[in-house]
Amino acid sequence: MHEGWEYVVATYGLITLTLVIWFWMILAKLARHRPRQLDD
Amino acid sequence: MNGLRIAWTIAMHDVSRELRRPVAVSAVLLFGVSSLVVLRLALAGGGKPGDAVLAGALWVVLVFAALLGTARAWATEREDGAFDALLSAPASRSAVHLGKVLSALILTLALHAVLVTMYLGLFGAPPSLGGVATLAAAVALADVGFAVVGVLVAGLGLRARGRDLLGPAMFLPLVIPLVIAAVTCSLAAWDTADASVPQLLLFLALYDLTFLVAGLAAFPELAVE
Amino acid sequence: MQPVFAPRTSRARISPRLAAILALVLVPACVLLTFLWAPTATIGLTGSGETQWDFAQKIFYIHVPIAFAAYLCFAAGAWNGLLYLLKERDDYDIRSYSGVHSGMVFGTLVLMTGSIWAKAAWGVWWQWGDRQLLVFLTLYLFYGAYFILRFSLEPGRARNRASAIYAILGVALVPLSFLAIRIADTLIHPIVLTSDGDRLTGPMWGTFAVGVAGFAALAIWMLQLETTAKLRAMRGYGADEEAPAVEASHA
Numbered sequence: 001m002h003e004g005w006e007y008v009v010a011t012y013g014l015i016t017l018t019l020v021i022w023f024w025m026i027l028a029k030l031a032r033h034r035p036r037q038l039d040d
Numbered sequence: 041m042n043g044l045r046i047a048w049t050i051a052m053h054d055v056s057r058e059l060r061r062p063v064a065v066s067a068v069l070l071f072g073v074s075s076l077v078v079l080r081l082a083l084a085g086g087g088k089p090g091d092a093v094l095a096g097a098l099w100v101v102l103v104f105a106a107l108l109g110t111a112r113a114w115a116t117e118r119e120d121g122a123f124d125a126l127l128s129a130p131a132s133r134s135a136v137h138l139g140k141v142l143s144a145l146i147l148t149l150a151l152h153a154v155l156v157t158m159y160l161g162l163f164g165a166p167p168s169l170g171g172v173a174t175l176a177a178a179v180a181l182a183d184v185g186f187a188v189v190g191v192l193v194a195g196l197g198l199r200a201r202g203r204d205l206l207g208p209a210m211f212l213p214l215v216i217p218l219v220i221a222a223v224t225c226s227l228a229a230w231d232t233a234d235a236s237v238p239q240l241l242l243f244l245a246l247y248d249l250t251f252l253v254a255g256l257a258a259f260p261e262l263a264v265e
Numbered sequence: 266m267q268p269v270f271a272p273r274t275s276r277a278r279i280s281p282r283l284a285a286i287l288a289l290v291l292v293p294a295c296v297l298l299t300f301l302w303a304p305t306a307t308i309g310l311t312g313s314g315e316t317q318w319d320f321a322q323k324i325f326y327i328h329v330p331i332a333f334a335a336y337l338c339f340a341a342g343a344w345n346g347l348l349y350l351l352k353e354r355d356d357y358d359i360r361s362y363s364g365v366h367s368g369m370v371f372g373t374l375v376l377m378t379g380s381i382w383a384k385a386a387w388g389v390w391w392q393w394g395d396r397q398l399l400v401f402l403t404l405y406l407f408y409g410a411y412f413i414l415r416f417s418l419e420p421g422r423a424r425n426r427a428s429a430i431y432a433i434l435g436v437a438l439v440p441l442s443f444l445a446i447r448i449a450d451t452l453i454h455p456i457v458l459t460s461d462g463d464r465l466t467g468p469m470w471g472t473f474a475v476g477v478a479g480f481a482a483l484a485i486w487m488l489q490l491e492t493t494a495k496l497r498a499m500r501g502y503g504a505d506e507e508a509p510a511v512e513a514s515h516a
Contacts (some may be wrong), residue, residue, distance in 0.1 A: 213406035217445035240448060
């Protein structure tokens with residue numbers, strides 16, 4: 001294992017976590033405000 | 041030419057009101073003077089602080105004094121409900137904005153002249169006459185930027201609820217480039233930085249011009265009929 | 266899946282479906298290439314002739330593309346702010362807001378990953394001498410105030426106009442900050458940090474390019490998702506049907 005691997009793992013983990021939470025929040029918001037009838 | 045005359049009339053109107061009843065000036069001046077006294081006492085321990093610390097302290101006081109002074113740019117119009125009347129006046133809205141910038145500039149210059157003089161008395165003046173001139177030029181050019189940005193953000197937050205913290209939140213990030221250049225200029229005035237003063241002053245002028253144009257273009261867009 | 270991949274309110278020139286597919290392919294590809302293809306950078310040799318590896322440089326392949334994505338989002342915020350002032354259509358306001366919002370999410374990641382990288386590379390959590398980071402911090406603080414401005418104004422045209430103007434001001438702030446830092450920095454203390462550009466080899470550039478493309482696509486996709494979600498919420502779709510719907514005024 002290279003020196004400094006913890007920092008790299010922390011970085012990629014942080015980014016993954018943030019993106020997952022962000023996606024989840026948007027999808028929840030989209031679902032909450034689903035239009036009654038889908039037009040076209 | 042007509043627009044400039046309107047701007048001048050608005051500026052003189054504000055200035056003469058402040059001369060009659062110095063509501064804003066007295067409060068900001070008291071703030072600035074107390075800050076300098078607090079700084080003098082806070083920095084008293086451990087011998088004379090370095091020039092870089094002192095230059096930074098000066099600009100912290102100047103930035104906050106300018107912030108408080110310009111935040112009140114539209115205060116009387118708002119309290120009198122005259123803002124929308126001012127916007128719908130036949131005068132061009134850019135002229136109105138320019139007038140407010142001028143009055144804010146005169147106010148800020150006057151306040152800063154007192155504060156800088158007091159600072160020099162408390163902490164010591166630059167070693168050479170050229171240094172004093174450099175400092176004066178930096179403060180004057182920075183004040184144009186403070187006035188221009190301050191009036192612009194005060195206009196943006198005019199209809200806002202809870203304005204107290206909105207002003208600083210918008211003003212401070214916008215003046216970061218200005219402060220960086222002005223502090224460097226002050227360090228050059230005390231001969232602690234081998235900086236090119238003309239280049240820095242040119243940058244300050246460029247900053248002023250950018251936000252002056254931005255303000256003149258943006259202010260008419262704020263009006264909602 | 267239809268609304269996620271193709272927000273129906275979108276008239277984007279770039280297909281949302283394309284952006285989504287590109288993001289879902291290129292972002293994981295960038296991570297794989299970072300660890301499997303791009304060689305680990307070296308710092309130099311130790312006294313005893315051993316190679317010193319710079320494993321932390323792996324952060325570069327994702328940190329810098331996310332910074333570009335953040336700039337892209339802020340630019341979208343400013344551009345749509347301008348379009349709002351010109352056309353006065355509510356969806357431009359929402360697009361501009363989405364741009365700033367997404368830019369702040371990416372921006373937070375940029376500052377945090379930049380801080381981790383600084384700790385790994387230089388042993389400090391924040392390197393004030395790093396110009397790009399300073400310019401970014403200034404812009405981040407500036408757009409942070411956008412939310413304070415927006416949420417202290419009553420919804421309506423006055424708020425939309427003030428927000429749009431504020432979003433556009435960021436365009437002036439970036440070059441001015443960069444110039445100020447450059448002028449002050451080179452004169453006070455010459456640059457000691459080397460840029461990464463001069464020690465990147467072919468596979469490193471390739472990985473970086475995939476990352477930039479992937480996060481640009483991700484930014485565009487997120488912008489469109491945010492816009493759709495905010496537009497739906499504004500128009501009062503969904504559960505709380507009683508809530509007064511803000512009328513969308515289409516000029």
